[in-house]
Amino acid sequence: MRFDHVGVATRDAADLADRFCGLLGATIPHEETFDGMRIVFLELDEGRYFELLEPVAGGTIADYLDREGAGIHHVALATDDLPAALDRARDRDVDLVDEEPRPGAWGHDVAFLHPRSTGGVLVEFVEH
Amino acid sequence: MRFDHVGVATRDAADLADRFCGLLGATIPHEETFDGMRIVFLELDEGRYFELLEPVAGGTIADYLDREGAGIHHVALATDDLPAALDRARDRDVDLVDEEPRPGAWGHDVAFLHPRSTGGVLVEFVEH
Numbered sequence: 001m002r003f004d005h006v007g008v009a010t011r012d013a014a015d016l017a018d019r020f021c022g023l024l025g026a027t028i029p030h031e032e033t034f035d036g037m038r039i040v041f042l043e044l045d046e047g048r049y050f051e052l053l054e055p056v057a058g059g060t061i062a063d064y065l066d067r068e069g070a071g072i073h074h075v076a077l078a079t080d081d082l083p084a085a086l087d088r089a090r091d092r093d094v095d096l097v098d099e100e101p102r103p104g105a106w107g108h109d110v111a112f113l114h115p116r117s118t119g120g121v122l123v124e125f126v127e128h
Numbered sequence: 129m130r131f132d133h134v135g136v137a138t139r140d141a142a143d144l145a146d147r148f149c150g151l152l153g154a155t156i157p158h159e160e161t162f163d164g165m166r167i168v169f170l171e172l173d174e175g176r177y178f179e180l181l182e183p184v185a186g187g188t189i190a191d192y193l194d195r196e197g198a199g200i201h202h203v204a205l206a207t208d209d210l211p212a213a214l215d216r217a218r219d220r221d222v223d224l225v226d227e228e229p230r231p232g233a234w235g236h237d238v239a240f241l242h243p244r245s246t247g248g249v250l251v252e253f254v255e256h
Contacts, residue, residue: 001152002173003131006203008249016247022220023246024129024205044205045130052247071248072200075134077152077172092150118151119144119180120199121136 001085004078004126005041005049009061010070013040013054020050034105037061041106051076051105074112074122082109082127089113101127129213132206132254133169133177137192137199141168141182148178162233165189169234179204179233202240202250210237210255217241229255 010016013031017040020026026042029049033039038054053073055062064073079085082101089096095114104110104126113123138144141159145168148154154170157177161167166182181201183190192201207213210229217224223242232238232254241251 001154003134003176006131006134006249008247010247019220019246023217023222026129048131069248071243071250072203075200089151092147094151115199118147119136119138120197121134122199 002078003048004076005051006072007051007053007074007076007124008071009053009064009068009073011054011065013038013052016040016052017042020052026050030106032105035059039105074124076110076124076126078126078128080127082111082125085125086111089117094118130206131176132204133179134200135179135181135202135204135250135252137181137189137196137201139182139193139198141166141180144168144180145170148180154178158234160233163187167233202252204238204252204254206254206256208255210239210253213253214239217245222246 017028020042024044026044029041029043031040036057036059038056040052042050053061094117097112097114101109101111109127111125115122145156148170152172154172157169157171159168164185164187166184168180170178181189222245225240225242229237229239237255239253243250
């Protein structure tokens with residue numbers, strides 16, 4: 001299990017990407033429109049990213065922005081065996097948002113844990 | 129510049145540390161009481177941490193918990209030259225919470241950027 005990315009909800013991913021690239025020396029290895037969001041990955045150090053999430057058609061991130069405003073949305077931890085990581089979470093009575101891996105951005109498999117089980121932190125497990 | 133840690137505001141750092149250690153296989157390389165907070169560092173992969181922040185005597189994190197509830201508070205990025213990183217931020221008209229490095233947890237120098245300049249993300253620069 002390793003840090004993979006910090007997900008950030010924003011109303012303008014292109015503008016925020018510009019800021020972070022200039023300020024932090026980050027690069028943009030990947031961007032796409034996926035699941036109703038404009039998504040820009042910024043690589044900071046090797047294999048560690050900010051994932052900027054801009055809603056283009058309503059949905060979860062649009063609701064989050066309306067409710068909470070822009071800012072950090074989740075933290076994603078990479079695993080080599082996502083089903084095993086979910087089994088370990090279930091064994092510890094962690095509530096899951098996704099009971100099974102589902103397709104996420106950048107072609108990765110993802111599953112979210114419910115923040116009620118993780119101290120209010122929205123944790124994503126991701127398998128590349 | 130590299131990812132260093134994700135800061136988490138919590139009302140019970142010991143309980144959350146137990147959960148994260150069990151769920152994620154994290155270890156506890158350091159804990160201390162600093163600046164009115166019980167602080168527990170969880171190491172996930174080498175040199176990457178969760179920093180759990182539990183207020184013991186009011187202060188910024190207590191206010192944050194009252195206002196926002198428990199969850200992700202900030203993201204910290206490590207640099208080998210904190211004054212230069214702050215100069216670069218100033219050159220880009222980024223508003224700073226700390227104009228100069230100050231002593232932070234674990235004996236590190238830290239400085240926070242104002243989230244109004246970073247898309248609502250509270251960014252900490254840290255120099256070990």
